[in-house]
Amino acid sequence: MDYEIFDLGDVTLQSGVTLPSAFLAYKTYGKLNENKDNVIVYPTAFGDQHVQNEWLIGDGMALNPQKYFIIVPNLLGNGLSSSPSNTPPPFDRANFPQVTIYDNVKLQYRLVTEKFSIQKIALVVGWSMGGIQSFQWGASYPDMVERIAPFAGTARTWPHTFVVLDGMKAPLMAAVDFDSSKLHQLTSADMRPVGRVYAGWGLSQAFYREELYRELGYDSLADFVAGVWEDSFMKMDPHNVLAMLWTGQFADISANPCYNGDFEAALKNIKALACIMPGSTDLFCTLHDNEYEAKFIPNAVLNPIESIWGHFAGRGINSADNKLINENLTRLLALHING
Structure with missing residues (x-):
């Protein structure tokens, strides 16, 4: 430790x-x-x-x-x-x-x-x-x-940032049919779409247009989204993410x-x-x-x-x-x- x-x-x-x-x-x-x-x-x-x-x-x-x-x-x-x-x-x-x-x-x-x-x-x-x-x-x-x-x-x-964070929360809520009593069922696999949502917000339009992900060793957009965004978010606990999203939203x-x-x-x-x-x-x-x-x-x-x-x-x-x-x-x- x-x-x-x-x-x-x-x-x-x-x-x-x-x-x-x-x-x-x-x-x-x-x-x-x-x-x-x-x-x-x-x-x-x-x-x-x-x-x-x-x-x-x-x-x-x-x-x-x-x-x-x-x-x-x-x-x-x-x-x-x-x-x-x-x-x-x-x-x-x-x-x-x-x-x-x-x-x-x-x-x-x-x-x-x-x-x-x-x-x-x-x-x-x-x-x-x-x-x-x-x-x-x-x-x-x-x-x-x-x-x-x-x-x-x-x-x-x-307000706009609140909506962005709400958009990151939505795939996790959709995974349990927006039934908060089922949130315990969430697993790290449910984090994959959260990473995809954030991929469009974390970096600018120009970053993607100029394909700067190539500087990070990714040959394609698909590889970059899967290799960086999906991968990093699937390492996070979904309940921790929901807690931090609430902290961020408010x-x-x-x-x-x-x-x-x-x-x-x-x-x-x-x-x-x-x-x-x-x-x-x-x-x-x-x-x-x-x-x-x-x-x-x-x-x-x-x-x-x-x-x-x-x-x-x-x-x-x-x-x-x-x-x-x-x-x-x-x-x-x-x-x-x-x-």
């Missing part, structure tokens, strides 16, 4: 449901310095585990473990932290409670403060649903978080007792220096959504990733995109924080 477990005890979620013996899986990179001020929190995205974040961590990179103490907490529902697949009855599989982004960040805060006694975070960074968590950290703990850097992630799930940094749905107030309350990096061709976490959000964040800059890799410009696959993200993070971390 290349990660650690932080036991949370019985946790009352935003929904009011108490999840017994909850836990966060996390991995750390580097050492916490004496002042405890070299901390970077880097939450995982939908379907990802800490390993998928490691492309952005390394010597000589912005997220340098020689310099920073980097904490990668795993999203609830991802199979490592408390999830439908690892929770005993009565909260196993389809009975797993609904978990919000707010819940995730609140529990990550407990990890950071209770386990490590950290009071200041130099940076919260994340891709996609990891990006939403970085916005949530900035809104929930404005005096603690000095910088945020969401890439290919928005501060809430806008993500909103203002949907909590702090802001009571006042989205603009939540954005305005983010004190952190913010470097927001939308993918220029992202089809469902769009540049326009981030442009709107950035207007309300007092110390935000918008640095789009000019790329035809769509949402996956932030996935650590295309070297030009990776270089740009790393350069932006290097600049952001070099900025002095007043006070």
Whole structure:
């Protein structure tokens, strides 16, 4: 096991449901310095585990473990932290409670403060649903978080993105005739069409038109869809996926007792220096959504990733995109924080 477990005890979620013996899986990179001020929190995205974040961590990179103490907490529902697949009855599989982004960040805060006694975070960074968590950290703990850097992630799930995620959920519901009482019957084979649905959203029209999948070693479109999308989704537990889809669909940094749905107030309350990096061709976490959000964040800059890799410009696959993200993070971390 290349990660650690932080036991949370019985946790009352935003929904009011108490999840017994909850836990966060996390991995750390580097050492916490004496002042405890070299901390970077880097939450995982939908379907990802800490390993998928490691492309952005390394010597000589912005997220340098020689310099920073980097904490990668795993999203609830991802199979490592408390999830439908690892929770005993009565909260196993389809009975797993609904978990919000707010819940995730609140529990990550407990990890950071209770386990490590950290009071200041130099940076919260994340891709996609990891990006939403970085916005949530900035809104929930404005005096603690000095910088945020969401890439290919928005501060809430806008209606179109909700519909995209609903489209990913639909094949799983169709597999049980839209009868939620039969959800326990789902298997990983039912994930195959979910991968096909996502294939049209993860990458841009230009990516497919220019056949960039050939750079990844696939000779045909059919091989690429089967080899990447079907294969990666069939490795996921369908109940974990449904749990994470719910978290994604209802993500909103203002949907909590702090802001009571006042989205603009939540954005305005983010004190952190913010470097927001939308993918220029992202089809469902769009540049326009981030442009709107950035207007309300007092110390935000918008640095789009000019790329035809769509949402996956932030996935650590295309070297030009990776270089740009790393350069932006290097600049952001070099900025002095007043006070």
